[in-house]
Amino acid sequence: MGLDFSVLPPFYGTLALGVLWTVAITATAAVLSFFGGILLAVIALYAPIVIRLPFRFLSWLFMGTPLLLQLFLIYFGLVQIGIDLPAFVAGVIGLGFHYAVYNSELIQTAMIAVDKGQMEAARTLGLSRRQALIKVVVPQAVRDVIPPIGNNMIALLKDSALVSVIGVSELTLSAQRAIGQTYRAFEFYAVAALLYYVVNLGMEAVLRWFENRNRLYR
């Protein structure tokens, strides 16, 4: 069986819809992982020990096990305790939390690196601890780690393919559906790879723009 790319055109719509879902799930999970990462970093550095320790354990657990396994846990596990989430929501939570843990590691390091004087000065000016943290320390820390967080977001885009296994109709599953009808695996996976590559390039451009916008010295 050779290659025959003429099987593709009838499925352009399916694939385009798949790309849209891939972008949607990546964008939602990216936002969740960004703010989740900040929250986890603040907890790791400032929360009382009874809150800090369970979170540290969870982070360790989520960094040391495969994302695919975590997706199964969230999708099937929450059903067991009576929460029946749509696959898309389960996928966003799984991807978002997984990368929040990675982002949190980066943000923690950056927060430690922010000069102690910043917090002290903010407190002296009458800001509460919480205000000083949210308005002074966190923004400076986050700005420092935008490039590595961007790398995590690129990885997140590629890992979004994993949510196909819990039944989210993104690009990978769309390709699989088309293959189910045509038995043309190579053609559809090749075109899916190409589409991921293009989305990846687009995302890199967005990240570069965001990096430049947030640079301290232009």
Add this chain to the structure above:
Amino acid sequence: MDTELILKVYPYFLQAAVVTIELSILTILLGLVCGALGAAARLSRLAGIRFLGAAYVSFFRGTPALIQLFLLYFGGPQIGIQLDAFQAGVIGLGINIGAYMTETMRGAIIAIDRGQGEAARTLGLSRMQAFRNVVLPQALRLMIRPLGVNINAQIKGTALVSAISVVELTYTAQRYIGSTYKPFEMFLLAGVLYLVIITTVGKGVAYLDRKVRLP
């Protein structure tokens, strides 16, 4: 927590963990070979070879590993590549992590001061000798930790082959979640085994790094 169930199924998880370890070792070895070749290509004097190296890295880092695996396993037969699931998993994931290792190795090599290579050349060493005896030993030292990060990612990455039905840890956990409806117990079992593997390897890498680091 259903401990009785855990005690009943854990032998199957141990067997699966052995497969995960086999997959990890083979993909990492293949990845190191591809990484070394890729780094050599990217640092080559010939523009054509440099381009090939860059294309390799760009394709394999720019698309999801899962798609690459499917392309090889399901699409391979159409272009005359017949592999069983385990072989496809090792080859697909090995070549994939190799692209990441290419960049790790290249990064370590170009991090060595240019003066080192130049000084060696001035002292009469050939280009090859200067690289092998002067630059590479210093670069290897810098590679250990970042390669450790790649290796950690790859051990978790072996979970992807569950999607082409290789019976490793994630596949086993998935199957038992489906048949027992006890996702937390199954996640715990598989998770503990992954953590044991990853923590052990991580300690090994840290030890190696400490041993060769300059005082």
